[in-house]
Structure formats: C-alpha cells, structure tokens
Amino acid sequence: MTTKPISSLSTGFPLMLALLVIAVIVWSGINPAFPQVWLAEIIPVLLLLLPLLVTYRRFPFSHTAYSLMSVWLILHTIGAHYTFANVPFDWFNQLIDAERNHFDRFAHFAIGFYAFPIAEFLSRKGYCPPWLAALFGLTTIMAVAAGYEIIEWWYAVLAGGDAGIEFLGSQGDIWDAQKDMLADTLGALTSLAAFAILKPYRNPTPIKP
Template structure:
C-alpha cells in the first residue's frame, strides 16, 4: 500500500492554514500576544512544509494537524478568551468562553501523526507508537501550561492575563491538560481504525 499521490488535500489545507495565519496577523487584539501565540504555529507548520518532500503523512493526519493550526491561529488573533464563541456558551449555559477548550482538544490530535510516523518508520509496533503518541501529548500539554504561566508572569498586565486565558478558572491548567489528553485518545481511536501504519513510505 502506497501513499496517495494525489496531493490535493494537503495543498488545500496548506493554503487554508497560510491564509488563516495572514488574516490573524492583520490588526490582532494584542500584537505581543499574537507573536507569542504564533511562534508554536510556525514551529509546527514550517517543518511540515519543509519535510513534505521526504515524508508524507496520510490525509487523515494532515486533517488532524490542520485543526489545531487553524484554531490556535484564530485564538492568536482575538486572544482565546475573546474569540466570538458566544453561541456555544449560550448553548451550554455557561458564561465562560470555551473556545480554548476546543483548541486544546485539537492539540491532542497530534497523537495521530506522532504514532503514524513512529509506526511507518518501523521504530516500534503500532500499539507502542500509539502509547508514545498519548504520552507525548500529555507531556507537551503539561510543558505548555508551564510556558503559559512563565509568559504570564514575565509579560504581566493585561497581555499576560490574555495569554494565560484562564478567565478566572483556578483549574484552567488541569482542564486544558484533560482536553489535550481526551483529544489524543480520540485521534488514536481513528489511528487504530484507519491503520495508517500499513502505508508504505514509497511515493
């Protein structure tokens, strides 16, 4: 089984993500917060573009990865606490803006490409690859919460508060990490269902 040579979907997703980044950088709510938020986007998106010639993920992996890239970039423009997401808050009867929860849930989707890469490269069997993907996301989630805390203390003031995005929730960090973990578990269910590890690396 070979990688699908039709690159239409990855190309469309790359255009959508790039367009979202450009839009996000136009008059962001807090320019300093935007810069801080867009750095992790660049750290993920740029390597995907550069390495595309040598390693192509499955279309499912690119779809999963694009979710976070787009949601996080939108959050960078407005700040996560201020994204126009009132309709969902009204739907569940909450005063809190839950857009950041969706973004954190989508971070967990990266367990899929992590597991796919490890399994397709033959570094370990699919079960261990999935377990590593889950543990990697949980570790990244914890590390990112520490970075958020560090930046909030360093920046201080309104920019620090907006970057932290806790909205007064004392359990915000723990709930964000839970959302990351649930997203990872969800994506891994698809990983074992789709079996992308059966794809050959030849193109």
C-alpha cells in the same frame, strides 16, 4: 531504496490544507487584539507548520493526519487574533449555559490530535509496533500539555498586565491548567481511536529512508 514520485492527486489535498492554514495566519496577523499576544501565540503554529512543509516530500503523512493537524493550526491561529478568551464563540457558550468562553478548550482538544501523526510516523517508519507508537503518541501529548502550561505561566508573569492575563486565558478558573491538560489528553485518545481503526501504518505511500 528507490521511491516513486508523489502524484499530484496525493499532493493536492495537503497543499489545499497548507494554503488554508497560511491564509488564516495572514488574516490573523491583520490588526490582532493584542499584537504582543499574537506574536507569542503564532510562534508555536509556525514551529509546527514549517517543518511539515519542509519535510513533506521526504515523509508525506496520510490525509487523515494532515487534516487532524490542520484543525489545531487553524483554531490556535484564530485564538491568536482575538485572544482565546475573546473569540466570538457566544453561540456555543450560550448553548451549554457557560459563563466562560470555551473556545480554548476546543483548541486544547485539537492539539491532542497530534498523537495520531506521532503514532503514524513511528509505526510507518518501523521504529516500534503500532500499539507502542500509540502509547508514545499519548504520553508525548500529555508531556507537551504539561510543558505548555508552564510556558503560559512563565510568559504571563514576564509580560504582566493585560497581555499576560490574555495569554494565560484562565478566565478566573483556578483549575484552568488541569482542565486544559485533560482536554489535550481526551483529544489524543480520540485521535488514537481513529488510529486504531484506520491503521495508517498500512499506507502504501512511499517514503524515503
């Protein structure tokens, strides 16, 4: 199967997003609040960003998918710099009259956006029909959300002290893990609503087998 070269028009937007994310990562690594927490938080960012960069020419996602994925990469990187409980987000917390910092809820909601590219990949590759791809995207996000809460608990126990508390980010809420998983799920449902409307599996962008 032959493929057409990816035009500069199609590469410009993903490249701009990649440079923006990289710039935020560099900024985040300059004098972070807790270097140990920053390192632990930045690892998942790199584990998602690097494969996207390496596989871009083999499978370019839609611009919508790249936009959605970049939201979490940026939010999580900002949280890594300040720690999620201490991100300057007072304007929103005061708006809803909340005592806790809700920046982490936005980041969890944004990780749900990855249901969109998961569904896009499966449907554009022809591995399953779009409805099943969407269902797989939803359940994948829910599973990852639960797994990440376990990792947070594990790291907090091992690190201990202030670093463990800041990485956990529960801010005294005993239901923090459950609310985080709900935010992940709601973000996934939101992105899948966009998937159903935009139908990116009809994207004519050529991909290599």
